[in-house]
Amino acid sequence: MKDLKTLLKGSIPLIEPTRYVKFVVSARSGGPLSLPQPTPASELSCPDCGSTKGFYNLPWDAWSCAEDVCISKWRVQKGPEREPAYKNTIQGIPVGLESANMTSCDQPHQFKEEWIKWAINPISCLVFSGLAGTGKSYASVAILKLFSDCTKKVSRFVNISDLYLQWKLKVKEGHDMDLLLRLIDTELLVIDDVGQKTPTDSFTEFLYLLISKRNDTGKATIVTTNLTYNDMRVLLGDALTSRFTVGKAYKFTGPDRRKQPEW
Numbered sequence: 001m002k003d004l005k006t007l008l009k010g011s012i013p014l015i016e017p018t019r020y021v022k023f024v025v026s027a028r029s030g031g032p033l034s035l036p037q038p039t040p041a042s043e044l045s046c047p048d049c050g051s052t053k054g055f056y057n058l059p060w061d062a063w064s065c066a067e068d069v070c071i072s073k074w075r076v077q078k079g080p081e082r083e084p085a086y087k088n089t090i091q092g093i094p095v096g097l098e099s100a101n102m103t104s105c106d107q108p109h110q111f112k113e114e115w116i117k118w119a120i121n122p123i124s125c126l127v128f129s130g131l132a133g134t135g136k137s138y139a140s141v142a143i144l145k146l147f148s149d150c151t152k153k154v155s156r157f158v159n160i161s162d163l164y165l166q167w168k169l170k171v172k173e174g175h176d177m178d179l180l181l182r183l184i185d186t187e188l189l190v191i192d193d194v195g196q197k198t199p200t201d202s203f204t205e206f207l208y209l210l211i212s213k214r215n216d217t218g219k220a221t222i223v224t225t226n227l228t229y230n231d232m233r234v235l236l237g238d239a240l241t242s243r244f245t246v247g248k249a250y251k252f253t254g255p256d257r258r259k260q261p262e263w
């Protein structure tokens, strides 16, 4: 929602008539409605007010009504007292990344366009690789938020070190299978910071089961890592690496974006 608010500030260029979209945003329904097939903007009109004046809604890759009557509905709904919708459906967003969003995401336009499309209907496993601080976690949280806004389904962000501690505790209690099943069931999962250290054999096995089951049941995953493909094979083994790398990989470059301490 915040993305839309940003978009609505200032003047809005109207959508190109020849642009094909798969969604039309309805302010009344509070989100994008999917079209039976990709449709050029010239054939679309507002499901709420009937106007044909639309703008391209980048966060949702959708046609969105540009009439004041519909735009004002968003403003009314977006009071500061309202909890953002994603709070209920995304678990584990780290403090500091709560405001992550695709509009402010400092990555190549081409990547962002692909991620926006992916977030609406995510499949397979994406790998975000690059040095620390290049924005991998930021981008993955922005994707989780888009996914949650569009689908209202549950997603989860988990740091690999936290997952390891959680898993160790569950093993001790004899409940590691519950943890595994819960994570397999999560619609979209981000596993952050893979490769910080060598995992134990049994944790590697756990990760292998997790990612294999997720891939096999059509659940989408994003893995962020500072490892290269070859480092990953050495550290995690071929079996797990091949499961992580079934989908597209994105290389993150650029300077460390994290705030440096002042000493």
Ligand SMILES: [Zn+2]
Binding pocket: 046, 047, 048, 049, 050, 051, 065, 066, 067, 069, 070
């Ligand atoms: Zn309208």
